[in-house]
Amino acid sequence: MNEMNPATAKVMPMGADSGLPHIIIVGGGAGGLELATRLGDKLGKKGKAKISLVEKFRTHIWKPLLHEIAAGSMDVGRYELPYQAQGYWHGFQFRYGEMTGIDRKKQLVYLAATYDEEGREITPVRSFRYDTLVIAIGCVGNAFNTPGVKEHAIMLDTPEEAERFNRRLINACVRAFAQEGPVRPGQLDVAIIGAGATGTELAAELHQTARGLVAYGLDKINPEQDIKITLIEAADRIVPALPERISKGVAKTLRDLHVDIKTGSRVVDVTDKGVKLQNGDFVPSELVVWAAGVKGPDVLSHLDGLEVSRSGQLVVTETLQTTRDPNIFAFGDCAYLVPKGADAPIPPRAQAAHQEASHLYVELQRRLKGQPLRPFPYRDFGSLVSLGGYSTVGSLMGFIVGKSFFIEGLFARLMYRSLYKMHEMALHGPGKVILDTLSRVITRRTEPVVKLH
Numbered sequence: 001m002n003e004m005n006p007a008t009a010k011v012m013p014m015g016a017d018s019g020l021p022h023i024i025i026v027g028g029g030a031g032g033l034e035l036a037t038r039l040g041d042k043l044g045k046k047g048k049a050k051i052s053l054v055e056k057f058r059t060h061i062w063k064p065l066l067h068e069i070a071a072g073s074m075d076v077g078r079y080e081l082p083y084q085a086q087g088y089w090h091g092f093q094f095r096y097g098e099m100t101g102i103d104r105k106k107q108l109v110y111l112a113a114t115y116d117e118e119g120r121e122i123t124p125v126r127s128f129r130y131d132t133l134v135i136a137i138g139c140v141g142n143a144f145n146t147p148g149v150k151e152h153a154i155m156l157d158t159p160e161e162a163e164r165f166n167r168r169l170i171n172a173c174v175r176a177f178a179q180e181g182p183v184r185p186g187q188l189d190v191a192i193i194g195a196g197a198t199g200t201e202l203a204a205e206l207h208q209t210a211r212g213l214v215a216y217g218l219d220k221i222n223p224e225q226d227i228k229i230t231l232i233e234a235a236d237r238i239v240p241a242l243p244e245r246i247s248k249g250v251a252k253t254l255r256d257l258h259v260d261i262k263t264g265s266r267v268v269d270v271t272d273k274g275v276k277l278q279n280g281d282f283v284p285s286e287l288v289v290w291a292a293g294v295k296g297p298d299v300l301s302h303l304d305g306l307e308v309s310r311s312g313q314l315v316v317t318e319t320l321q322t323t324r325d326p327n328i329f330a331f332g333d334c335a336y337l338v339p340k341g342a343d344a345p346i347p348p349r350a351q352a353a354h355q356e357a358s359h360l361y362v363e364l365q366r367r368l369k370g371q372p373l374r375p376f377p378y379r380d381f382g383s384l385v386s387l388g389g390y391s392t393v394g395s396l397m398g399f400i401v402g403k404s405f406f407i408e409g410l411f412a413r414l415m416y417r418s419l420y421k422m423h424e425m426a427l428h429g430p431g432k433v434i435l436d437t438l439s440r441v442i443t444r445r446t447e448p449v450v451k452l453h
Ligand SMILES: Cc1cc2nc3c(=O)[nH]c(=O)nc-3n(C[C@H](O)[C@H](O)[C@H](O)COP(=O)(O)OP(=O)(O)OC[C@H]3O[C@@H](n4cnc5c(N)ncnc54)[C@H](O)[C@@H]3O)c2cc1C
Pocket: 026, 027, 028, 029, 030, 031, 032, 054, 055, 056, 057, 062, 063, 064, 065, 066, 067, 097, 098, 099, 100, 136, 137, 138, 139, 156, 157, 197, 198, 297, 299, 331, 332, 333, 334, 348, 349, 350, 351, 352, 353, 384, 419
């Protein structure tokens, strides 16, 4: 990435629509792309405001699908959405590049230059002037300075990393199949550090796809014996952020699948051979995934003095405005907000990002009309954990009784899938969602059920 140099950044001209208020959204993820799409449709297309989306990748993948991509049960190509096309269809400008800084006085957002695989520049260092800036750049894995994580573990922060993990998994299986001798002990073992929703879902998904891979002819590998999955968690139970009953349900399913669960285990080192625990145990592993905690991306701590929390997220008020600049909003995983009366911040979840995007969609229109902003009312709808094709368990919030209740099985699975459908609906509307769903159902029957390349 090119270092930001505000002095040399090219300030881009506003174009024919320069008289319009300019709303720039940075980050086209679960929340940002929904907001850009809906504001583009409502204001951009009608010439009431200029809407721009700054994003460091060129295609969008909904982040909760990353563990399925990593395991190989989902083909990225079928689910990715090009920002350029989405902007063209929905009335917003796509600006390719990574935000590296802002100038609050001049109301500029800076973008790094972008390069192709051969190192040729695609876009130069640029800056864009905003009237309202909305930051929705998500969060990144937090290694808590654990040695070896950067070098030897993969974090599922981006589609690229999920695909890298998947390629390494397939390569390891093909290597084991092609070698002369039998599969060596530990040669195909996987260690997942962090047994939150991401880690547990990945463990189940991997169990399923590993068997799928072998079923396509890599029959020298005995999945029960040769592929061992270890789930390592520092807390005394898995999915510690969710109610105990869910934790027990998830643990039972995983144990039935022979996933080795190590709770109360702190990782002190990750090497190219495996994972070292504080109690001295060593977990040999060919592949290591780090899914133990998140923090705000580093750039947030250098945004011209905006306030950040200890977790590196932007601190926002109940209107989702940053505490030190009312022209800058932040939401989704990169924002830190403890709602009134709550004792914990809003968790980094897609359901929160979706609710906040819907809230800002209305509130930013009110702001353009000079009306006062209303506080964001967060509603926790519960949490669900999908364990591949084996099971889905979770809790749903019953709003009449005000308590959560436990669900599992088909109903839980449908509820889990409905979160993605809500995201797709916000991006495409019902017609395209129905057509896309049908086409995926049909092609699933004609293609391998796991990725083999
Ligand atoms: C494997 C996995 C499973 C999950 N499962 C669930 C689940 O079941 N339910 C649930 O509610 N949540 C789940 N989550 C959490 C959920 O994905 C996040 O809470 C959600 O994606 C947050 O949305 P967001 O818009 O804040 O950020 P993101 O969706 O992460 O989007 C951020 C965007 O900003 C872009 N970006 C980052 N930095 C920059 C920059 N400097 N400049 C420009 N662009 C930038 C990124 O490329 C990305 O497109 C899961 C997460 C993972 C990793």
